[in-house]
Amino acid sequence: DAGITQSPRHKVTETGTPVTLRCHQTENHRYMYWYRQDPGHGLRLIHYSYGVKDTDKGEVSDGYSVSRSKTEDFLLTLESATSSQTSVYFCAISDSRAYNSPLHFGNGTRLTVT
Amino acid sequence: AQSVSQHNHHVILSEAASLELGCNYSYGGTVNLFWYVQYPGQHLQLLLKYFSGDPLVKGIKGFEAEFIKSKFSFNLRKPSVQWSDTAEYFCAVYNTNAGKSTFGDGTTLTVKP
Numbered sequence: 001d002a003g004i005t006q007s008p009r010h011k012v013t014e015t016g017t018p019v020t021l022r023c024h025q026t027e028n029h030r031y032m033y034w035y036r037q038d039p040g041h042g043l044r045l046i047h048y049s050y051g052v053k054d055t056d057k058g059e060v061s062d063g064y065s066v067s068r069s070k071t072e073d074f075l076l077t078l079e080s081a082t083s084s085q086t087s088v089y090f091c092a093i094s095d096s097r098a099y100n101s102p103l104h105f106g107n108g109t110r111l112t113v114t
Numbered sequence: 115a116q117s118v119s120q121h122n123h124h125v126i127l128s129e130a131a132s133l134e135l136g137c138n139y140s141y142g143g144t145v146n147l148f149w150y151v152q153y154p155g156q157h158l159q160l161l162l163k164y165f166s167g168d169p170l171v172k173g174i175k176g177f178e179a180e181f182i183k184s185k186f187s188f189n190l191r192k193p194s195v196q197w198s199d200t201a202e203y204f205c206a207v208y209n210t211n212a213g214k215s216t217f218g219d220g221t222t223l224t225v226k227p
Contacts, residue, residue, distance in 0.1 A: 033215075041219060042120075042204060042219040043217040045214060045215070090157060090158070102160045103158070104160075105157040105159070108157055
């Protein structure tokens with residue numbers, strides 16, 4: 001398995017509080033992604049990064065921000081958590097934009113906003 | 115914007131039955147196609163992928179998929195399923211221009227022993 005560590009694995013937080021999820025990789029891959037997984041919606045891209053300090057929005061970016069100050073770390077922040085952000089969050093990495101590079105996923109973070 | 119449609123939300127089969135899961139995508143440009151599998155409580159793993167060449171691709175654990183360009187489809191098949199194939203299956207399309215993958219909503223497969 002690719003060296004991807006997500007932390008925390010589980011978190012319960014209250015509405016209105018800020019939350020930061022961390023994705024750490026040891027593969028030195030250039031591309032990193034944050035997805036959320038919800039029943040009936042599959043995986044939806046929140047934000048992604050194509051290099052240090054280079055990030056872009058995905059399809060469900062409202063309420064989320066990201067930062068990538070080092071190749072190995074990609075942080076996802078919920079600025080003011082809402083109940084609609086209760087979900088399982090997956091970080092993924094890929095080697096390049098080349099066609100032959102699939103995504104490798106972390107084990108996920110289960111976030112509950114009460 | 116590209117989209118991916120998986121027709122079956124939940125499929126229930128008995129062991130040894132044949133499996134076919136449908137996947138259609140909407141994007142006219144060059145795409146790369148993937149099937150991922152998520153076993154209960156685990157993260158997604160690559161099952162197989164198609165980039166070019168032979169439209170029939172073989173993946174791990176006896177799975178295969180056929181790319182039919184004219185139908186914008188990439189259906190997943192397995193001749194004989196096992197109980198251990200119980201999982202959720204996701205079809206994904208990678209847009210080489212945008213550098214992003216779009217996933218279908220997933221199909222939950224339950225195989226009864």
